Amino acid sequence: MDAIDHEILDHLRSDGRLTNSELARRVRLSPTPTLRRVRRLEATGVITGYHAAVSPSALGRGFEVLVSVNLHLGAAEDLRRFEEAVAALDEVVEAHRLYGEPDFLLRVAVADNTAYETFYSQHLTRLPGVAKAWSQMIMKRIR
DSSP: OOHHHHHHHHHHHHOTTOOHHHHHHHHTSOHHHHHHHHHHHHHTTSSOOOOOOOOTGGGTOOEEEEEEEEEOSOOHHHHHHHHHHHHTOTTEEEEEEOSSSSSEEEEEEESSHHHHHHHHHHTGGGSTTEEEEEEEEOOOOOO
């Protein structure tokens, strides 16, 4: 990847709906080589997809919580079962397995505090292998 590829990626990260002509203008290339570069970035897995950024509040999920989770020490099967269970929960919008502690960091999006309390007590704490879970409410999204 060269400087132009990086510039293409910067523009597409900011606005994935740019037309090829507008992208070409911004990176100072003609449309054909720009399209070739974008297709190569897609084919090699540098660009993994395009998506719409949706307002969580508009979906009734404006209350976001970061949840740290530690599992009981156990076999690889326990990790797999926990990961599968987390992936099946709509409220969990991001899930990361970490080195060190905690074992997992989840971003949960629900309607409000009451919905989070229900999610926490009826779903999260009942997931396979959970030893401890602690929550941090997000005050404000900065970036």
